[in-house]
Amino acid sequence: MTRAGAWVFGRLDAGRAWRDLAAAEVNYSVSEVRRPQWNIDTHRHRLPGERPGPPEPGGAWDQACRLVRDYEFSPPEIVRALYDPAAPLLGRDMLLEARWHGMHFYCGVRVTEVVDETRDNGDRVWGWAYETLEGHLERGKVTYQVIKHPGTGQVEFVADSYSQGAPSLDRVTFLGWRLFGRRTQLRFYRRCGRRLRAFTEAALRGETVPSGPPTRVGHLVSAPSDTVVSRLDTLAIHRVGPGRRAGR
Template identity: 85%
Template sequence: MTRAGRWVFGRLDAGQAWRDLAGKGINYDVSEVRGPAWNIDTHRHALPAERPGPPEPDGSWEQACRLVRDYEFSPPEIVRALYDPDAPLAGRDMLLEARWHAIHFYCGVRVTEVVDETRDDGRRVWGWAYETLDGHLERGKVTYQVVKHPGSGRVEFVAESYSQGAPSLGRITFLGWRLFGRRTQLRFYRRCGERLRAFTEAALRGETVPASPPPRVGPLVTAPSDTSVSRLDSLAIHRVGPG
């Protein structure tokens, strides 16, 4: 393991925490999902447009799909991920680090769906979804999709989700989630759209995106690639599987 790898998630043995996800299951049943107890959201973000018609080779849609596949859009100041890049996307386990000031929460998700289709109205859609595992702060599912509208050439990033705080959270964590979790959640989706647009624009200008290889923990990679590794992270409060 590299020196950076030892510190990528502070004091946490990130590799072991990721391996432990294999024994965890999805922490909710879809039959439970209904408002108002659950937040049900759709967040849309415009990306650089293309000419009308199917996606252009190396165009906005293809560049955005590549970035979404590798979780490069995630804002590292809010959420970072650790995963095996050699594992198939479908079924991939990801250890997420949710960062809230000096408290870092480590929770697992699993990719349970890959979307790759042309819909009846001609929209070309690619993306994937993950669902929360036992011990996660939340319960729910997020689907990230890149959509090309062939009639207009419009390209957009769409994040659809349903979620709620895990009922098994401790009292202090639950109260903190009620006070700050939703606000952080909405800021996360806003920043995802901002980053994906900026990175897609940079790629279309011919810039190398990401600009550098991601930090690694053995065979695992950290996403996004611009995650900065600091020894100060070792001073944060680490909570693994708080839910």
């Protein structure tokens, strides 16, 4: 088993794990995506509204876009991310930390699409998508979008996704995924919507969101910014690239 695939205790060299993502490729083909083998979902969450018309400067749509851009909506008890904030959004590599009951799985994703458009129906949309890289627990794509409907002023956060567990997981990780993966995945999207709504409401009240500087690993930042690093984290089981095939 490679060093990157070994079970280890204690601290992780997160900077090295992030740098290794540069050589990784997307771990699936779009031609493979079909039901029932894949979960194909749309998760919609209503955010604070605005007056009808285009997005208001500093309004709910603007604030939500800022929070989505910086991955502040992610619930830190489920998924955290490490990335280079100076890198362009498109093409950005992110090292995700998925947390399950004392086990931390480190998986790579890459931003492969940025959405910035006004659609034929007048909806103003901004967002981005990432796809899973080799070694990820899953295979698939998630697109996060903030949408304003100008006719009503309604603003919403939409996460479109398709995914399946990586077929190359070892037996222990595969069993954990079968027991907890889908349940945790759905809880993640529910928590994302609630956090983004709460943070958007706070920003509209004039509060600073997030409230403090993010944790840094060298030049990299950890998101979301309200992530709390506990000494107990050093006792968790850490696994880098759990979906990597043997010998890679």
